[in-house]
Amino acid sequence: MTNFPIFSGQFTLRQRHQLPDQAGIYFVLDEREQLLYIGQAKNLRDRWAGSTHHRYKQFARKGLDKIILRYILTSVSELDKWFFRTCYAKLPQTTPKIFAKQGFWALFRVNLDG
Structure with a gap:
């Protein structure tokens, strides 16, 4: 992996249960496409399951439909x-x-x- 590929997909914070159960890099953006956070996970769906992510409450306060989770699938x-x-x-x-x-x-x- 010499260059990062294009995003594999995206979901709102409300739709996070639809994230793939694969490893990847995730990007949290607001409705203005401002980057708020970058992280990596061995399993994207598990990382965002329920409200277990350490920044979930902070992002949820901005609005479940206003926060976008974009991701790149990669090990x-x-x-x-x-x-x-x-x-x-x-x-x-x-x-x-x-x-x-x-x-x-x-x-x-x-x-x-x-």
Whole structure:
């Protein structure tokens, strides 16, 4: 996975039970298409089942039909391979792994917005 593919699909927060039971990267957007959150899950449906996601209440307050969950189906191992091949390998050896991954997500957010 050298480039991220196009989105595989999307559902509103109210429709989250229709998410596929597959691994992927998910993007939470508001009705103005503003990116609110990015995450990854081994099973998208399980991650958003009920109200168990740690940000569910925050997003639900904005409106169940106003929050959009877009996703890309990919295995977590493919995502990690891409990250280490593309980003982490190019960082100085002194960069802690956790900061590198946080930097990756920040860079990814900027690329999505810009």
